[in-house]
Amino acid sequence: MTRVVRFHQHGGPEVLRIEEVDLPRPGAGEVQIRIKALGLNRAETLLRKGTYIETAVLPSGLGLEAAGIVEMIGEDVQGFATGDAVSIVPPLSMVRWPAYGERATFPAELVVKHPTSLSWEAAAAVWMSYLTAYGALIDIAKLTQGEFVVVTAASSSVGLAAIQTANAVGAVPIAVTRTSAKKQALLEQGAVHVVASAEEDLAARLRDIAGADGVRVVLDPIGGPIFEPLTAAMSRGGILIEYGGLSPEPTPFPLFAVLSKMLTLRGYLVHEIISSPTRREAAKAFVLDGLASGALRPVIAKTFGFEDIVAAHRFLESNEQLGKIVVTV
Incomplete structure:
Protein backbone atom coordinates (compact mmCIF):
# COMPACT_ATOMS: atom_id res chain seq x y z
CA MET A 1 0.00 0.00 0.00
CA TRP A 127 10.73 20.48 -15.73
CA MET A 128 7.39 22.26 -15.94
CA SER A 129 8.92 25.71 -15.58
CA TYR A 130 11.92 25.32 -17.84
CA LEU A 131 10.21 23.27 -20.55
CA THR A 132 7.43 25.88 -20.68
CA ALA A 133 9.94 28.73 -20.95
CA TYR A 134 12.13 26.94 -23.50
CA GLY A 135 9.20 25.92 -25.68
CA ALA A 136 7.81 29.45 -25.82
CA LEU A 137 10.95 31.53 -26.06
CA ILE A 138 13.42 29.29 -27.88
CA ASP A 139 11.42 26.69 -29.82
CA ILE A 140 8.57 28.96 -30.96
CA ALA A 141 9.72 32.60 -30.73
CA LYS A 142 13.39 31.92 -31.66
CA LEU A 143 14.52 34.53 -29.12
CA THR A 144 18.03 35.77 -29.85
CA GLN A 145 20.81 37.82 -28.31
CA GLY A 146 20.02 41.47 -27.67
CA GLU A 147 16.25 41.18 -28.13
CA PHE A 148 13.82 42.49 -25.54
CA VAL A 149 11.30 40.00 -24.17
CA VAL A 150 8.38 40.85 -21.87
CA VAL A 151 7.58 38.26 -19.19
CA THR A 152 4.34 38.82 -17.28
CA ALA A 153 3.52 37.07 -13.98
CA ALA A 154 7.27 37.29 -13.65
CA SER A 155 7.50 36.06 -10.06
CA SER A 156 5.93 32.70 -10.91
CA SER A 157 8.16 29.67 -11.40
CA VAL A 158 7.64 29.88 -15.19
CA GLY A 159 8.27 33.63 -15.11
CA LEU A 160 11.58 33.18 -13.32
CA ALA A 161 12.53 30.32 -15.65
CA ALA A 162 11.75 32.59 -18.62
CA ILE A 163 13.97 35.35 -17.20
CA GLN A 164 16.83 32.88 -16.79
CA THR A 165 16.23 31.39 -20.24
CA ALA A 166 16.30 34.84 -21.82
CA ASN A 167 19.53 35.69 -20.05
CA ALA A 168 21.05 32.36 -21.13
CA VAL A 169 20.73 33.36 -24.80
CA GLY A 170 21.74 36.98 -24.24
CA ALA A 171 18.26 38.50 -24.55
CA VAL A 172 16.98 41.33 -22.34
CA PRO A 173 14.14 40.25 -20.00
CA ILE A 174 11.56 42.82 -18.93
CA ALA A 175 9.65 41.50 -15.92
CA VAL A 176 6.05 42.62 -15.45
CA THR A 177 4.56 42.23 -11.99
CA ARG A 178 1.42 43.70 -10.45
CA THR A 179 3.03 45.90 -7.77
CA SER A 180 6.54 47.01 -6.91
CA ALA A 181 6.65 44.72 -3.84
CA LYS A 182 8.68 42.09 -5.72
CA LYS A 183 10.72 44.51 -7.86
CA GLN A 184 14.03 44.10 -6.03
CA ALA A 185 13.67 40.33 -5.85
CA LEU A 186 13.03 40.17 -9.61
CA LEU A 187 16.08 42.30 -10.33
CA GLU A 188 18.13 39.96 -8.14
CA GLN A 189 16.74 37.01 -10.12
CA GLY A 190 18.03 38.45 -13.40
CA ALA A 191 15.37 40.79 -14.75
CA VAL A 192 17.04 43.72 -16.50
CA HIS A 193 13.91 45.89 -16.14
CA VAL A 194 10.85 45.55 -13.89
CA VAL A 195 7.47 47.18 -14.56
CA ALA A 196 4.67 47.30 -11.95
CA SER A 197 1.53 47.12 -14.08
CA ALA A 198 -0.85 48.36 -11.36
CA GLU A 199 1.33 51.37 -10.56
CA GLU A 200 2.66 52.45 -13.97
CA ASP A 201 1.44 52.99 -17.51
CA LEU A 202 2.48 49.62 -18.87
CA ALA A 203 2.53 50.49 -22.57
CA ALA A 204 4.40 53.75 -21.98
CA ARG A 205 7.01 52.10 -19.74
CA LEU A 206 7.60 49.31 -22.23
CA ARG A 207 8.05 51.85 -25.03
CA ASP A 208 10.48 53.81 -22.87
CA ILE A 209 12.54 50.66 -22.28
CA ALA A 210 12.44 49.13 -25.77
CA GLY A 211 12.40 52.32 -27.82
CA ALA A 212 10.51 53.05 -31.01
CA ASP A 213 11.04 49.59 -32.44
CA GLY A 214 9.11 47.99 -29.57
CA VAL A 215 9.24 44.47 -28.14
CA ARG A 216 9.14 41.48 -30.49
CA VAL A 217 8.40 38.71 -27.96
CA VAL A 218 5.85 38.69 -25.11
CA LEU A 219 5.19 35.70 -22.83
CA ASP A 220 1.93 35.96 -20.89
CA PRO A 221 -0.21 33.59 -18.75
CA ILE A 222 -2.75 36.23 -17.72
CA GLY A 223 -4.85 37.47 -20.64
CA GLY A 224 -7.60 39.97 -19.90
CA PRO A 225 -7.18 43.75 -20.27
CA ILE A 226 -3.38 43.51 -20.24
CA PHE A 227 -3.51 42.45 -23.93
CA GLU A 228 -4.09 46.03 -25.08
CA PRO A 229 -1.04 47.70 -23.47
CA LEU A 230 1.15 44.71 -24.29
CA THR A 231 0.30 44.73 -27.98
CA ALA A 232 0.55 48.54 -28.08
CA ALA A 233 4.23 48.22 -27.09
CA MET A 234 5.08 45.41 -29.52
CA SER A 235 7.13 45.69 -32.70
CA ARG A 236 6.02 44.96 -36.26
CA GLY A 237 5.93 41.23 -36.78
CA GLY A 238 6.00 40.57 -33.03
CA ILE A 239 4.63 37.47 -31.32
CA LEU A 240 2.60 37.29 -28.11
CA ILE A 241 2.61 33.78 -26.67
CA GLU A 242 -0.31 33.06 -24.33
CA TYR A 243 0.05 30.03 -22.05
CA GLY A 244 -2.62 30.67 -19.43
CA GLY A 245 -5.80 32.52 -18.57
CA LEU A 246 -5.37 33.82 -15.03
CA SER A 247 -7.41 36.99 -15.52
CA PRO A 248 -11.09 36.64 -14.56
CA GLU A 249 -11.90 39.51 -16.94
CA PRO A 250 -12.63 39.19 -20.68
CA THR A 251 -9.65 39.35 -23.02
CA PRO A 252 -10.14 42.01 -25.72
CA PHE A 253 -8.88 41.33 -29.21
CA PRO A 254 -6.51 44.23 -30.05
CA LEU A 255 -7.62 44.37 -33.67
CA PHE A 256 -5.87 47.52 -34.86
CA ALA A 257 -2.55 46.68 -33.19
CA VAL A 258 -2.65 43.18 -34.68
CA LEU A 259 -3.47 44.51 -38.15
CA SER A 260 -1.15 47.48 -38.26
CA LYS A 261 1.83 45.60 -36.81
CA MET A 262 1.09 42.19 -38.35
CA LEU A 263 1.28 40.58 -34.91
CA THR A 264 0.98 36.89 -34.10
CA LEU A 265 -1.09 35.94 -31.04
CA ARG A 266 -0.06 32.35 -30.31
CA GLY A 267 -1.78 29.98 -27.89
CA TYR A 268 0.73 27.61 -26.30
CA LEU A 269 0.65 24.53 -24.10
CA VAL A 270 3.84 22.83 -22.95
CA HIS A 271 2.16 19.59 -24.10
CA GLU A 272 3.25 20.36 -27.66
CA ILE A 273 6.91 20.14 -26.56
CA ILE A 274 6.41 17.10 -24.32
CA SER A 275 4.42 15.14 -26.91
CA SER A 276 7.05 15.55 -29.66
CA PRO A 277 10.07 13.29 -29.02
CA THR A 278 12.34 15.49 -31.14
CA ARG A 279 11.30 18.78 -29.55
CA ARG A 280 11.26 17.21 -26.07
CA GLU A 281 14.83 15.93 -26.40
CA ALA A 282 16.06 19.32 -27.66
CA ALA A 283 14.36 21.00 -24.71
CA LYS A 284 15.83 18.52 -22.22
CA ALA A 285 19.31 19.07 -23.64
CA PHE A 286 18.95 22.86 -23.33
CA VAL A 287 17.72 22.61 -19.74
CA LEU A 288 20.31 20.05 -18.63
CA ASP A 289 23.10 22.15 -20.16
CA GLY A 290 21.75 25.22 -18.36
CA LEU A 291 21.53 23.40 -15.04
CA ALA A 292 25.09 22.11 -15.43
CA SER A 293 26.48 25.55 -16.26
CA GLY A 294 24.49 27.33 -13.57
CA ALA A 295 22.65 29.52 -16.08
CA LEU A 296 19.40 27.86 -14.98
CA ARG A 297 18.77 27.67 -11.23
Whole structure:
Protein backbone atom coordinates (compact mmCIF):
# COMPACT_ATOMS: atom_id res chain seq x y z
CA MET A 1 0.00 0.00 0.00
CA THR A 2 1.12 3.54 -0.77
CA ARG A 3 -0.05 6.87 0.61
CA VAL A 4 -1.29 9.22 -2.12
CA VAL A 5 -3.20 12.50 -2.29
CA ARG A 6 -6.68 12.30 -3.84
CA PHE A 7 -9.91 14.28 -3.94
CA HIS A 8 -13.44 12.88 -4.05
CA GLN A 9 -15.18 16.11 -5.01
CA HIS A 10 -14.20 19.37 -6.64
CA GLY A 11 -13.49 22.34 -4.43
CA GLY A 12 -10.87 24.23 -2.45
CA PRO A 13 -7.67 22.87 -0.90
CA GLU A 14 -9.67 21.28 1.90
CA VAL A 15 -10.97 18.54 -0.44
CA LEU A 16 -7.50 17.00 -0.69
CA ARG A 17 -7.04 13.83 1.36
CA ILE A 18 -4.11 11.54 2.05
CA GLU A 19 -5.25 7.95 1.49
CA GLU A 20 -3.70 4.51 1.18
CA VAL A 21 -4.06 2.76 -2.17
CA ASP A 22 -2.70 -0.40 -3.74
CA LEU A 23 -0.29 0.81 -6.42
CA PRO A 24 0.13 -1.72 -9.26
CA ARG A 25 3.57 -2.79 -10.46
CA PRO A 26 4.89 -0.79 -13.42
CA GLY A 27 3.82 -2.10 -16.78
CA ALA A 28 5.81 -2.32 -19.99
CA GLY A 29 7.62 0.93 -20.71
CA GLU A 30 7.00 2.28 -17.19
CA VAL A 31 9.15 3.17 -14.20
CA GLN A 32 7.98 3.32 -10.59
CA ILE A 33 9.56 6.00 -8.41
CA ARG A 34 9.84 6.38 -4.64
CA ILE A 35 9.04 10.08 -4.41
CA LYS A 36 11.30 12.44 -2.46
CA ALA A 37 9.81 15.79 -3.51
CA LEU A 38 6.90 17.18 -5.52
CA GLY A 39 6.71 20.44 -7.47
CA LEU A 40 3.32 22.19 -7.33
CA ASN A 41 1.64 23.83 -10.33
CA ARG A 42 -1.49 25.88 -10.86
CA ALA A 43 -2.78 23.18 -13.20
CA GLU A 44 -3.29 21.02 -10.11
CA THR A 45 -5.52 23.63 -8.47
CA LEU A 46 -7.57 23.82 -11.67
CA LEU A 47 -8.01 20.03 -11.80
CA ARG A 48 -9.02 20.08 -8.14
CA LYS A 49 -11.62 22.79 -8.88
CA GLY A 50 -12.93 21.09 -12.01
CA THR A 51 -11.80 23.86 -14.39
CA TYR A 52 -8.73 22.24 -15.98
CA ILE A 53 -8.35 21.22 -19.64
CA GLU A 54 -8.47 17.61 -18.39
CA THR A 55 -11.48 16.13 -16.58
CA ALA A 56 -10.89 14.29 -13.33
CA VAL A 57 -12.44 10.87 -12.76
CA LEU A 58 -13.40 10.92 -9.07
CA PRO A 59 -11.80 9.99 -6.79
CA SER A 60 -8.81 11.47 -8.58
CA GLY A 61 -5.13 11.79 -7.96
CA LEU A 62 -3.19 14.79 -9.18
CA GLY A 63 0.30 16.19 -9.65
CA LEU A 64 2.67 16.77 -12.55
CA GLU A 65 6.20 17.04 -11.16
CA ALA A 66 8.30 14.83 -8.92
CA ALA A 67 11.82 13.76 -8.10
CA GLY A 68 12.90 10.56 -6.41
CA ILE A 69 14.56 7.17 -6.67
CA VAL A 70 13.82 4.45 -9.21
CA GLU A 71 12.31 1.56 -7.27
CA MET A 72 10.83 -0.76 -9.94
CA ILE A 73 11.29 -1.00 -13.70
CA GLY A 74 8.78 -2.41 -16.16
CA GLU A 75 9.50 -4.53 -19.20
CA ASP A 76 11.16 -3.01 -22.26
CA VAL A 77 12.75 -0.16 -20.27
CA GLN A 78 16.38 0.61 -21.05
CA GLY A 79 18.82 3.00 -19.42
CA PHE A 80 17.59 2.94 -15.82
CA ALA A 81 18.49 0.91 -12.75
CA THR A 82 16.95 0.68 -9.31
CA GLY A 83 18.43 3.37 -7.10
CA ASP A 84 18.86 5.94 -9.88
CA ALA A 85 18.09 9.54 -8.86
CA VAL A 86 15.55 10.90 -11.33
CA SER A 87 13.02 13.65 -11.95
CA ILE A 88 9.88 13.65 -14.09
CA VAL A 89 8.96 15.55 -17.22
CA PRO A 90 5.26 16.35 -16.70
CA PRO A 91 3.01 13.71 -18.29
CA LEU A 92 0.27 14.71 -20.72
CA SER A 93 -2.36 13.42 -18.26
CA MET A 94 -2.07 13.87 -14.52
CA VAL A 95 -5.27 11.86 -14.11
CA ARG A 96 -3.54 8.87 -15.72
CA TRP A 97 -0.11 9.55 -14.19
CA PRO A 98 -0.66 11.40 -10.86
CA ALA A 99 2.52 12.40 -9.02
CA TYR A 100 1.24 13.22 -5.52
CA GLY A 101 2.19 10.17 -3.49
CA GLU A 102 4.93 8.28 -1.70
CA ARG A 103 5.35 6.25 -4.89
CA ALA A 104 4.20 6.92 -8.43
CA THR A 105 4.53 5.33 -11.85
CA PHE A 106 5.45 7.19 -15.05
CA PRO A 107 6.28 6.45 -18.69
CA ALA A 108 10.01 5.77 -18.93
CA GLU A 109 10.38 8.33 -21.73
CA LEU A 110 9.48 11.07 -19.22
CA VAL A 111 11.99 9.99 -16.56
CA VAL A 112 15.25 11.96 -16.50
CA LYS A 113 18.51 11.38 -14.67
CA HIS A 114 19.08 14.91 -13.43
CA PRO A 115 22.43 16.41 -12.37
CA THR A 116 23.60 14.98 -9.05
CA SER A 117 24.30 18.51 -7.83
CA LEU A 118 20.54 19.17 -7.56
CA SER A 119 18.73 18.64 -4.27
CA TRP A 120 15.47 16.68 -4.37
CA GLU A 121 13.58 19.94 -3.92
CA ALA A 122 15.37 21.63 -6.83
CA ALA A 123 15.01 18.58 -9.07
CA ALA A 124 11.24 18.57 -8.47
CA ALA A 125 11.10 22.24 -9.51
CA VAL A 126 12.77 21.90 -12.92
CA TRP A 127 10.73 20.48 -15.73
CA MET A 128 7.39 22.26 -15.94
CA SER A 129 8.92 25.71 -15.58
CA TYR A 130 11.92 25.32 -17.84
CA LEU A 131 10.21 23.27 -20.55
CA THR A 132 7.43 25.88 -20.68
CA ALA A 133 9.94 28.73 -20.95
CA TYR A 134 12.13 26.94 -23.50
CA GLY A 135 9.20 25.92 -25.68
CA ALA A 136 7.81 29.45 -25.82
CA LEU A 137 10.95 31.53 -26.06
CA ILE A 138 13.42 29.29 -27.88
CA ASP A 139 11.42 26.69 -29.82
CA ILE A 140 8.57 28.96 -30.96
CA ALA A 141 9.72 32.60 -30.73
CA LYS A 142 13.39 31.92 -31.66
CA LEU A 143 14.52 34.53 -29.12
CA THR A 144 18.03 35.77 -29.85
CA GLN A 145 20.81 37.82 -28.31
CA GLY A 146 20.02 41.47 -27.67
CA GLU A 147 16.25 41.18 -28.13
CA PHE A 148 13.82 42.49 -25.54
CA VAL A 149 11.30 40.00 -24.17
CA VAL A 150 8.38 40.85 -21.87
CA VAL A 151 7.58 38.26 -19.19
CA THR A 152 4.34 38.82 -17.28
CA ALA A 153 3.52 37.07 -13.98
CA ALA A 154 7.27 37.29 -13.65
CA SER A 155 7.50 36.06 -10.06
CA SER A 156 5.93 32.70 -10.91
CA SER A 157 8.16 29.67 -11.40
CA VAL A 158 7.64 29.88 -15.19
CA GLY A 159 8.27 33.63 -15.11
CA LEU A 160 11.58 33.18 -13.32
CA ALA A 161 12.53 30.32 -15.65
CA ALA A 162 11.75 32.59 -18.62
CA ILE A 163 13.97 35.35 -17.20
CA GLN A 164 16.83 32.88 -16.79
CA THR A 165 16.23 31.39 -20.24
CA ALA A 166 16.30 34.84 -21.82
CA ASN A 167 19.53 35.69 -20.05
CA ALA A 168 21.05 32.36 -21.13
CA VAL A 169 20.73 33.36 -24.80
CA GLY A 170 21.74 36.98 -24.24
CA ALA A 171 18.26 38.50 -24.55
CA VAL A 172 16.98 41.33 -22.34
CA PRO A 173 14.14 40.25 -20.00
CA ILE A 174 11.56 42.82 -18.93
CA ALA A 175 9.65 41.50 -15.92
CA VAL A 176 6.05 42.62 -15.45
CA THR A 177 4.56 42.23 -11.99
CA ARG A 178 1.42 43.70 -10.45
CA THR A 179 3.03 45.90 -7.77
CA SER A 180 6.54 47.01 -6.91
CA ALA A 181 6.65 44.72 -3.84
CA LYS A 182 8.68 42.09 -5.72
CA LYS A 183 10.72 44.51 -7.86
CA GLN A 184 14.03 44.10 -6.03
CA ALA A 185 13.67 40.33 -5.85
CA LEU A 186 13.03 40.17 -9.61
CA LEU A 187 16.08 42.30 -10.33
CA GLU A 188 18.13 39.96 -8.14
CA GLN A 189 16.74 37.01 -10.12
CA GLY A 190 18.03 38.45 -13.40
CA ALA A 191 15.37 40.79 -14.75
CA VAL A 192 17.04 43.72 -16.50
CA HIS A 193 13.91 45.89 -16.14
CA VAL A 194 10.85 45.55 -13.89
CA VAL A 195 7.47 47.18 -14.56
CA ALA A 196 4.67 47.30 -11.95
CA SER A 197 1.53 47.12 -14.08
CA ALA A 198 -0.85 48.36 -11.36
CA GLU A 199 1.33 51.37 -10.56
CA GLU A 200 2.66 52.45 -13.97
CA ASP A 201 1.44 52.99 -17.51
CA LEU A 202 2.48 49.62 -18.87
CA ALA A 203 2.53 50.49 -22.57
CA ALA A 204 4.40 53.75 -21.98
CA ARG A 205 7.01 52.10 -19.74
CA LEU A 206 7.60 49.31 -22.23
CA ARG A 207 8.05 51.85 -25.03
CA ASP A 208 10.48 53.81 -22.87
CA ILE A 209 12.54 50.66 -22.28
CA ALA A 210 12.44 49.13 -25.77
CA GLY A 211 12.40 52.32 -27.82
CA ALA A 212 10.51 53.05 -31.01
CA ASP A 213 11.04 49.59 -32.44
CA GLY A 214 9.11 47.99 -29.57
CA VAL A 215 9.24 44.47 -28.14
CA ARG A 216 9.14 41.48 -30.49
CA VAL A 217 8.40 38.71 -27.96
CA VAL A 218 5.85 38.69 -25.11
CA LEU A 219 5.19 35.70 -22.83
CA ASP A 220 1.93 35.96 -20.89
CA PRO A 221 -0.21 33.59 -18.75
CA ILE A 222 -2.75 36.23 -17.72
CA GLY A 223 -4.85 37.47 -20.64
CA GLY A 224 -7.60 39.97 -19.90
CA PRO A 225 -7.18 43.75 -20.27
CA ILE A 226 -3.38 43.51 -20.24
CA PHE A 227 -3.51 42.45 -23.93
CA GLU A 228 -4.09 46.03 -25.08
CA PRO A 229 -1.04 47.70 -23.47
CA LEU A 230 1.15 44.71 -24.29
CA THR A 231 0.30 44.73 -27.98
CA ALA A 232 0.55 48.54 -28.08
CA ALA A 233 4.23 48.22 -27.09
CA MET A 234 5.08 45.41 -29.52
CA SER A 235 7.13 45.69 -32.70
CA ARG A 236 6.02 44.96 -36.26
CA GLY A 237 5.93 41.23 -36.78
CA GLY A 238 6.00 40.57 -33.03
CA ILE A 239 4.63 37.47 -31.32
CA LEU A 240 2.60 37.29 -28.11
CA ILE A 241 2.61 33.78 -26.67
CA GLU A 242 -0.31 33.06 -24.33
CA TYR A 243 0.05 30.03 -22.05
CA GLY A 244 -2.62 30.67 -19.43
CA GLY A 245 -5.80 32.52 -18.57
CA LEU A 246 -5.37 33.82 -15.03
CA SER A 247 -7.41 36.99 -15.52
CA PRO A 248 -11.09 36.64 -14.56
CA GLU A 249 -11.90 39.51 -16.94
CA PRO A 250 -12.63 39.19 -20.68
CA THR A 251 -9.65 39.35 -23.02
CA PRO A 252 -10.14 42.01 -25.72
CA PHE A 253 -8.88 41.33 -29.21
CA PRO A 254 -6.51 44.23 -30.05
CA LEU A 255 -7.62 44.37 -33.67
CA PHE A 256 -5.87 47.52 -34.86
CA ALA A 257 -2.55 46.68 -33.19
CA VAL A 258 -2.65 43.18 -34.68
CA LEU A 259 -3.47 44.51 -38.15
CA SER A 260 -1.15 47.48 -38.26
CA LYS A 261 1.83 45.60 -36.81
CA MET A 262 1.09 42.19 -38.35
CA LEU A 263 1.28 40.58 -34.91
CA THR A 264 0.98 36.89 -34.10
CA LEU A 265 -1.09 35.94 -31.04
CA ARG A 266 -0.06 32.35 -30.31
CA GLY A 267 -1.78 29.98 -27.89
CA TYR A 268 0.73 27.61 -26.30
CA LEU A 269 0.65 24.53 -24.10
CA VAL A 270 3.84 22.83 -22.95
CA HIS A 271 2.16 19.59 -24.10
CA GLU A 272 3.25 20.36 -27.66
CA ILE A 273 6.91 20.14 -26.56
CA ILE A 274 6.41 17.10 -24.32
CA SER A 275 4.42 15.14 -26.91
CA SER A 276 7.05 15.55 -29.66
CA PRO A 277 10.07 13.29 -29.02
CA THR A 278 12.34 15.49 -31.14
CA ARG A 279 11.30 18.78 -29.55
CA ARG A 280 11.26 17.21 -26.07
CA GLU A 281 14.83 15.93 -26.40
CA ALA A 282 16.06 19.32 -27.66
CA ALA A 283 14.36 21.00 -24.71
CA LYS A 284 15.83 18.52 -22.22
CA ALA A 285 19.31 19.07 -23.64
CA PHE A 286 18.95 22.86 -23.33
CA VAL A 287 17.72 22.61 -19.74
CA LEU A 288 20.31 20.05 -18.63
CA ASP A 289 23.10 22.15 -20.16
CA GLY A 290 21.75 25.22 -18.36
CA LEU A 291 21.53 23.40 -15.04
CA ALA A 292 25.09 22.11 -15.43
CA SER A 293 26.48 25.55 -16.26
CA GLY A 294 24.49 27.33 -13.57
CA ALA A 295 22.65 29.52 -16.08
CA LEU A 296 19.40 27.86 -14.98
CA ARG A 297 18.77 27.67 -11.23
CA PRO A 298 15.40 26.54 -9.85
CA VAL A 299 13.99 29.03 -7.34
CA ILE A 300 12.15 27.52 -4.37
CA ALA A 301 9.57 29.81 -2.79
CA LYS A 302 8.64 27.57 0.15
CA THR A 303 8.78 23.91 1.14
CA PHE A 304 5.98 21.97 2.87
CA GLY A 305 5.79 18.44 4.25
CA PHE A 306 3.58 15.81 2.61
CA GLU A 307 1.06 15.96 5.47
CA ASP A 308 0.71 19.71 4.84
CA ILE A 309 -0.53 19.37 1.26
CA VAL A 310 -3.67 21.39 2.03
CA ALA A 311 -1.59 24.28 3.39
CA ALA A 312 0.70 24.02 0.38
CA HIS A 313 -2.26 24.43 -1.98
CA ARG A 314 -3.54 27.38 0.01
CA PHE A 315 -0.15 29.05 -0.33
CA LEU A 316 -0.09 28.22 -4.05
CA GLU A 317 -3.33 30.17 -4.48
CA SER A 318 -2.16 33.13 -2.36
CA ASN A 319 0.03 34.66 -5.11
CA GLU A 320 2.59 35.50 -2.44
CA GLN A 321 5.29 33.18 -3.71
CA LEU A 322 8.42 33.92 -5.70
CA GLY A 323 9.25 30.73 -7.55
CA LYS A 324 8.19 27.12 -7.08
CA ILE A 325 6.36 25.62 -4.11
CA VAL A 326 7.73 22.18 -3.23
CA VAL A 327 6.37 19.38 -1.03
CA THR A 328 8.82 16.89 0.50
CA VAL A 329 7.75 13.27 0.96
